[in-house]
Amino acid sequence: MHHAWAASVVRSPLLLDAVQAAIGPDVAVENTFLVMKWPGREFEVPWHQDGIDARIELDPLRSVAAWLALTDASEETGCLHVIPGSQRAGYLPFGPEADAGQSRGRADTINAAPSGRPLPVPVRAGRAVLMDMRLLHRSGSNTSDGARVGLNVRYVAPDGCLRRDPTCPSLVPVSGTGWSSTPLKGEESST
Numbered sequence: 347m348h349h350a351w352a353a354s355v356v357r358s359p360l361l362l363d364a365v366q367a368a369i370g371p372d373v374a375v376e377n378t379f380l381v382m383k384w385p386g387r388e389f390e391v392p393w394h395q396d397g398i399d400a401r402i403e404l405d406p407l408r409s410v411a412a413w414l415a416l417t418d419a420s421e422e423t424g425c426l427h428v429i430p431g432s433q434r435a436g437y438l439p440f441g442p443e444a445d446a447g448q449s450r451g452r453a454d455t456i457n458a459a460p461s462g463r464p465l466p467v468p469v470r471a472g473r474a475v476l477m478d479m480r481l482l483h484r485s486g487s488n489t490s491d492g493a494r495v496g497l498n499v500r501y502v503a504p505d506g507c508l509r510r511d512p513t514c515p516s517l518v519p520v521s522g523t524g525w526s527s528t529p530l531k532g533e534e535s536s537t
């Protein structure tokens with residue numbers, strides 16, 4: 347969010363329209379991060395849910411995750427795989443990864459073996475998918491000869507943060523009028 351391009355992307359009207367349809371008019375960005383999969387390097391993201399980890403727990407009815415493809419994401423380049431309907435089981439127990447060799451770059455993963463049939467979700471560059479915070483998803487390594495870059499954005503409505511570590515960056519309001527009158531829950535250092 348310190349980069350002008352990212353600050354602009356998270357506010358792009360088509361994306362915000364879809365986010366607002368999911369969680370209402372008052373929207374803030376809770377977190378953003380890039381996941382870059384360089385060609386030829388093993389890098390898998392294990393099964394997880396975006397709305398819960400050691401630092402956060404987001405209300406799944408007042409938050410939504412966006413995954414934006416900055417390059418084409420295909421099965422070959424390491425697109426997301428999701429388990430449709432897995433959100434209905436709610437948040438699952440999570441903890442430190444048992445086998446750090448299986449993946450890198452993620453501190454928490456679910457402890458239960460996911461059940462259900464995974465579905466690959468290829469996304470063309472410039473497009474995005476919105477996900478329920480409880481949706482189980484993972485991604486595989488990039489076996490192509492080009493980079494695969496995705497921008498992850500977690501959006502919240504007021505009161506969408508049930509738990510949030512004080513070391514997390516400030517929430518960044520991006521739409522609506524509700525933020526000036528509503529305390530940013532879990533947001534001690536907001537000005």
Ligand SMILES: O=C(O)CCC(=O)C(=O)O
Nearest residue numbers: 381391396484485496498
């Ligand atoms: O970009 C990816 O491959 C997966 C990223 C992701 O789902 C996450 O880190 O929450």
